[in-house]
Amino acid sequence: MANEGRPEDTETMSRREREEIGRRANEGFERVERTDYDPRSDIPTGPAIKKLSEDEIRRRVGDGNFESAKNDGQSASINS
Secondary structure, eight states, rough: OOOOOHHHHHEEEEEHHHHHHHHHHHHHHHHHOOOOOOOTTTOOOOSSSOOOOOHHHHHHHOHHHHHHHHHHSSOOOOOO
């Protein structure tokens, strides 16, 4: 919860109380976070999908969209 300009919200707690609340919050995070893993487990590291050929892409998006995207002189958006 934000302190929305009310200093009285934080002035009522001592430093020791604030530290204790922080420690309890960190303990809660540690319980639910998965920070370690078993290296023997089978974690897939290969590509998620196979690389599509131009013909397959053209079939999926249509000829017009494929040609339009291929000949687009506009650069791709960085933030999307």
